[in-house]
Amino acid sequence: MSNKIELMINEVFQESFEIEKNQLKPEANIFEDLGLDSLDVVDLVVALQNKFKVEIRTDERIKEIRTLKDLCIFIKELQSEGSS
Amino acid sequence: MKRRVVVTGTGSISALGNCMKELIDSIERQVCGTKQMETWNQYKGLQSLVGAPAELPDIKIIPRKMRRSMGRMSLLAVFAVNEALESAGLEKNEITNERYGCVAGSTMGSAEALNDTFEIMLPDHDLTLLTSMSFFQCISHTVSMNIAQYLGITGSVIATSAACASSLQAIGTGFDLIRNNTQDIVLCGGSEELHPTVTGSFDILFATSTKFNETPKKTPRPFDKNRDGLVCGEGAGIIVLEELEHAKKRGANILAEVVGYNTCGSGTHISQPDRQAMIQCMKAALADAGIKPENIDFVSAHATATLQGDHEEAAAIYEVFGSQTPVNSLKGYLGHTLGASGAIELAVAIEMMNNSIIYPTLNLTDIDEGCSMIKHVKTKLKKNINFILKNCFAFGGINASIICKKYEEINE
Numbered sequence: 001m002s003n004k005i006e007l008m009i010n011e012v013f014q015e016s017f018e019i020e021k022n023q024l025k026p027e028a029n030i031f032e033d034l035g036l037d038s039l040d041v042v043d044l045v046v047a048l049q050n051k052f053k054v055e056i057r058t059d060e061r062i063k064e065i066r067t068l069k070d071l072c073i074f075i076k077e078l079q080s081e082g083s084s
Numbered sequence: 085m086k087r088r089v090v091v092t093g094t095g096s097i098s099a100l101g102n103c104m105k106e107l108i109d110s111i112e113r114q115v116c117g118t119k120q121m122e123t124w125n126q127y128k129g130l131q132s133l134v135g136a137p138a139e140l141p142d143i144k145i146i147p148r149k150m151r152r153s154m155g156r157m158s159l160l161a162v163f164a165v166n167e168a169l170e171s172a173g174l175e176k177n178e179i180t181n182e183r184y185g186c187v188a189g190s191t192m193g194s195a196e197a198l199n200d201t202f203e204i205m206l207p208d209h210d211l212t213l214l215t216s217m218s219f220f221q222c223i224s225h226t227v228s229m230n231i232a233q234y235l236g237i238t239g240s241v242i243a244t245s246a247a248c249a250s251s252l253q254a255i256g257t258g259f260d261l262i263r264n265n266t267q268d269i270v271l272c273g274g275s276e277e278l279h280p281t282v283t284g285s286f287d288i289l290f291a292t293s294t295k296f297n298e299t300p301k302k303t304p305r306p307f308d309k310n311r312d313g314l315v316c317g318e319g320a321g322i323i324v325l326e327e328l329e330h331a332k333k334r335g336a337n338i339l340a341e342v343v344g345y346n347t348c349g350s351g352t353h354i355s356q357p358d359r360q361a362m363i364q365c366m367k368a369a370l371a372d373a374g375i376k377p378e379n380i381d382f383v384s385a386h387a388t389a390t391l392q393g394d395h396e397e398a399a400a401i402y403e404v405f406g407s408q409t410p411v412n413s414l415k416g417y418l419g420h421t422l423g424a425s426g427a428i429e430l431a432v433a434i435e436m437m438n439n440s441i442i443y444p445t446l447n448l449t450d451i452d453e454g455c456s457m458i459k460h461v462k463t464k465l466k467k468n469i470n471f472i473l474k475n476c477f478a479f480g481g482i483n484a485s486i487i488c489k490k491y492e493e494i495n496e
Contacts, residue, residue, distance in 0.1 A: 042215065
């Protein structure tokens, strides 16, 4: 499951932000390593909402996300919340 | 004393190619850029199913962070900017100086982005799926803003939004900024994109060409008795304006001198063209240049092939210049590129001046009696040209005329 989430998140970064696949490592910082800025984060939220069919625009936990691994954990949490 | 302003670079992208050379070659070969727009018949009520689309080159040469805020019109503009800078002998990173600015216009923001924004938002009145970039692509100053960001411009950044007069107003504004000693170099022009909603806005006013959907190369037909309206095109045109001494100091290739400009309102009707206002505009541009009507060797008309517009412009040109000054319209080649038309067509007119050639009005087969009082160019004309006048007349009763002079160093 987590591997599938990771793959889907990586797809978002490749499709929406044109990041090369070899840069998409779990520990990669989305700002410092992948070069996203505050405007990109708005678009990241939209892309993740579309990809995972979730509503996260006002979720405060987004502000704490720094790495791809953080993002993966966050999506996993959302999905378990949704299924519980 | 006001400073002198010269043109040191031009760039364009349109239905007739991605650079000035392709554009001029196509005009030389009498190519009409109009095509059938195959998917437009899905729009109920849209009568005009023709357009003059441009082909965007690989947009990935523009870095993502600059590209993300660009709708189609801004992308088109960047390609014209790149060519204009190369033509002017300027490097991209060379114009980040408070004396170097940018004035660019369009009718509105990106039509495609506006359409997409409403399509996302309206079905469920849901804002949560809008991206951060929707706004930046939809705003009225999207073209000038994106050019300025792309080049790192720190001088004046201004957007002129006056529909079909947008880019001629941009060039006029740049002319004023330089001659009044506010700027030394200004990239001026405009951009517009083809979209069914854009054609639709003219279509519902019965201003579009509708009888040539099956024979698109025969329309638009400026000044012709069988003209039936305009054909929307798309593209971008950029003119590099520069203060004369600044241009000479860096050894720039000077293409022309801008010597007169005027923009005015008709104050009579939002859509009906008004010959008196056109006359006022052309006469004021002549007065600004300090020349007489007989000094003008060639008029590059606005003439979009609407019934009233062509008739009023022909009558206005006759009133100012009489029946002996050659007049052409480029709309038969390019369609009406709206906010980009002034800059693209002025760039072509400057080429014509420097090559002593006036290209004919394409699709002008039988001159309409109501437009017959002026001298139409029906076949390629060789003529020594020292002064040209370019017109743009926009909805809203907004008029603009600009005059350029051939630059000959020997006389300086």
